[in-house]
Amino acid sequence: MLNQYFGQYLLNNGILKAEQLYDAINAEQSVRIKIGVLAINAGYMTAEQVEKVHALQYAKDRRFGEMALEQGYLTGAQLDELLTSQEQRSLTLSQVIIDKGYLTLEQLEKALESYRAEAQLSAEQFKALQSMDFDAAVRILADFSSSGTNADLFYDYAALLLRNIVRFLNEIPVPGLDSADGNLQCDWLACQEIRGEVTLFTGLAMDDDVLLKIAQRYSGEKLDEIDELARDSVAEFLNVNNGIFCVNLSENGLEADMLPQETRKELPASIKKIAHMNIKTSLGQFTLLLGTP
Amino acid sequence: MSNKARVMICDDSLLVRKKLRELLEDLGCDVCEAGNGAEAVELYREMRPGIVFMDIVMPKVDGLTALRLIKEFDSSARVVILSSAGTSGKLLEALKTGASDFIQKPYTREQIVKAVAAAGCCDGEGIC
Numbered sequence: 345m346l347n348q349y350f351g352q353y354l355l356n357n358g359i360l361k362a363e364q365l366y367d368a369i370n371a372e373q374s375v376r377i378k379i380g381v382l383a384i385n386a387g388y389m390t391a392e393q394v395e396k397v398h399a400l401q402y403a404k405d406r407r408f409g410e411m412a413l414e415q416g417y418l419t420g421a422q423l424d425e426l427l428t429s430q431e432q433r434s435l436t437l438s439q440v441i442i443d444k445g446y447l448t449l450e451q452l453e454k455a456l457e458s459y460r461a462e463a464q465l466s467a468e469q470f471k472a473l474q475s476m477d478f479d480a481a482v483r484i485l486a487d488f489s490s491s492g493t494n495a496d497l498f499y500d501y502a503a504l505l506l507r508n509i510v511r512f513l514n515e516i517p518v519p520g521l522d523s524a525d526g527n528l529q530c531d532w533l534a535c536q537e538i539r540g541e542v543t544l545f546t547g548l549a550m551d552d553d554v555l556l557k558i559a560q561r562y563s564g565e566k567l568d569e570i571d572e573l574a575r576d577s578v579a580e581f582l583n584v585n586n587g588i589f590c591v592n593l594s595e596n597g598l599e600a601d602m603l604p605q606e607t608r609k610e611l612p613a614s615i616k617k618i619a620h621m622n623i624k625t626s627l628g629q630f631t632l633l634l635g636t637p
Numbered sequence: 638m639s640n641k642a643r644v645m646i647c648d649d650s651l652l653v654r655k656k657l658r659e660l661l662e663d664l665g666c667d668v669c670e671a672g673n674g675a676e677a678v679e680l681y682r683e684m685r686p687g688i689v690f691m692d693i694v695m696p697k698v699d700g701l702t703a704l705r706l707i708k709e710f711d712s713s714a715r716v717v718i719l720s721s722a723g724t725s726g727k728l729l730e731a732l733k734t735g736a737s738d739f740i741q742k743p744y745t746r747e748q749i750v751k752a753v754a755a756a757g758c759c760d761g762e763g764i765c
Contacts, residue, residue, distance in 0.1 A: 351728060352739050356748055358755060366732040369725055462747075512743070563652050576651045583650070583694070584742050587721025591741075594724035602722055604649060604696045 349591075351437050353459045364446050371444070372436040379408045381439050382426045383418065384453050391449040393417045478506040478519075485519045486621040488634075494619075497542065498634045501589060502621050505632060508585045513561050515625040530631070531555070532570075534578045534607045536586050537637060540600030542593055545615050547633035548582055554628035561627060575607040612637075641667035644753065645686040647677035647703065648719070649695040653742070657690060657719075660749055674698030678706045681714070688756035690749075691736075693720040693727060701730055708735040715756045719744060 351369065354360040360368070380397065383389035389397075389412065397411045409427065412418040418426070438456075441447050447455065479499070488498040502519065509517040532555045535547035550558070552570055559577035560567050567574045583605040590600050611618070611633075618635040644666040646657050658668045669684050671677035674691075675698040681689065689707065693700040700718065707714045718731045723741030731739055738755065740748050 349723070349741065351725070352723065352741055355738055356740060356751060358751075362732050362737060366729060369729050369732075563656075565652075565655075573651050573655065580650045580652050584721045587723055587742060591723050594726065599724060599726045601727075602694050604694055 350456070350459055353462075354441075354455060357455075357458075359451075359455050360441070360446055364441075364444070368437060368440040368444060368446065372440045378439060379412070379423075379426050380449070381442060381452075382429050383412070383422075384449065385438060385456065386422070386426065386429075388422050388426070389417050391453040394449055478503040482506065482519050482621070488619050488621075491617075491619045491634075494634075494636065497544065498619055500592075501544070501546070501634060502632060504589055504592065505585055506623070508581075508588065509623070509625065512581060512584065513558065513625070513627070515561070515627060518624040520622040520624060531609075532575070532578070532607055533609065533611065533633070534575070534582045534605065535612070535633075536579070536582055536605040537603040538586060538590065538600050539603065541598040542600045543636055544600075545612075545618075545633070545635040545637055546582065546586060547611070548578065548630055549633055550578075550628070550630035554630050557627040558630070579605040579607050641665055642688075642753070642756075643667045643669065643684060643686040645669050645671065645677065645680060645684060645689045647671040647674065647680075647689060647695070647700065648692040649673055650692070653692070653719075657744075657749070660746060661753070664750065664753060666753065674700055674703030674706075677703045678710070681707050682710060685711070687715065688753060689714065689716045690719045690752075691716050693718060693722045693731075701727075701734055704731065704734050704736060717752045717756075 351365055355362060355365050380394035384391060384394060397408055397415065397417065400411050401408060409418070409423045413420065413423060438452055442449060442452060482499050482502040486502060488495040491498050506517045506519060509515050530549035531551045533547050533549045535545065538544040538546065555578055556567055556570060556574055558581065559574040562581045563577040565573065583602070586602050590602060593600050614637050615635050618633050621632045623630055623632060644661050646654050646668060648654050649672055654670050658670065661668045669680055669686065671680045673695045677689070677691065691700045691704055700720065704716050707716060715737045716735070717738040717740060718736045719740045719742065720727070721742040728739050738752050740752065
């Protein structure tokens with residue numbers, strides 16, 4: 345997740361110019377991340393320590409990891425973790441920025457520190473959210489096994505939605521099996537399609553009362569009736585969730601776009617096979633619908 | 638004729654337009670709105686705002702197409718993409734087309750203040 349949002353942060357704060365970020369993103373795919381950059385990203389080493397190891401490397405022809413261990417800057421376990429991370433491509437933006445000379449190691453360290461400090465979710469909040477382990481919960485309390493090859497995708501989507509219900513609606517959701525026999529009975533359906541290397545129909549089905557409560561909670565507005573603003577508030581919640589889902593897909597090398605979100609009374613005719621998961625909150629119960637067009 | 642900084646919001650979400658308008662008016666900006674990319678291009682020609690906050694996923698004409706059309710009309714236009722679609726592919730496409738900034742929803746007040754300040758429409762404290 346760091347790559348996508350950190351790039352935007354550098355742009356938003358004028359740390360990188362638009363053309364520099366464009367250049368860096370373009371170049372990032374061909375770059376192998378160096379352990380020193382990974383160590384700063386992980387908070388294991390300071391920029392000063394990395395520079396010192398680099399200087400020692402000039403004098404002795406030895407690997408960065410070995411030198412860092414010898415200096416006591418890294419533990420064996422930390423080095424193993426960094427070497428594993430090196431195989432993944434999620435932090436390459438920082439490496440490209442250093443290689444191109446847009447920022448020094450010290451400037452990068454400072455930018456990362458301020459990025460983390462200003463990130464909407466504090467480290468503690470993020471840890472708390474992770475500890476709720478919705479990934480495990482959906483696999484126990486929901487059942488997408490009949491969705492075949494899409495099952496893992498559906499579980500990932502459902503877990504992300506539950507985390508975002510905590511984050512944006514300030515609710516503790518409880519997922520559950522759906523007793524519906526495939527005939528959707530609801531007053532409203534907020535829905536959006538995702539298309540690309542992953543194609544997915546997403547929907548939240550609910551009755552009038554639940555729609556109004558979710559809309560009020562998400563928007564912070566006082567809403568007395570189901571008007572355009574109320575419907576739009578629920579659809580926008582789904583849209584923001586799907587945006588984060590698409591960023592996660594992108595981090596795993598899968599590009600997908602969203603179509604405009606909408607609220608409607610019934611399922612689009614083009615959606616044939618749908619999987620359900622009930623979600624209970626103090627605002628009422630609603631149903632997550634996932635399918636492929 | 639008002640001396641306030643003129644800012645345009647283009648988003649198909651009524652909620653986003655309402656919330657962003659409230660924030661920008663609180664900063665002292667003069668705000669105009671478009672609900673899709675086609676309306677945004679037309680409104681830009683008419684109003685010539687100092688900064689545009691542009692969504693990407695919209696019906697009729699999407700935000701990246703509207704960005705391209707606005708930049709063709711006025712190469713100095715300052716367009717900030719404000720979208721939930723924050724993948725690196727979309728970011729790259731937006732920067733290539735001439736976006737001056739990219740904010741992924743949900744946005745914060747501080748991000749908006751900084752973007753408006755960077756356009757010279759208000760100071761860093763949010764005073765236009």
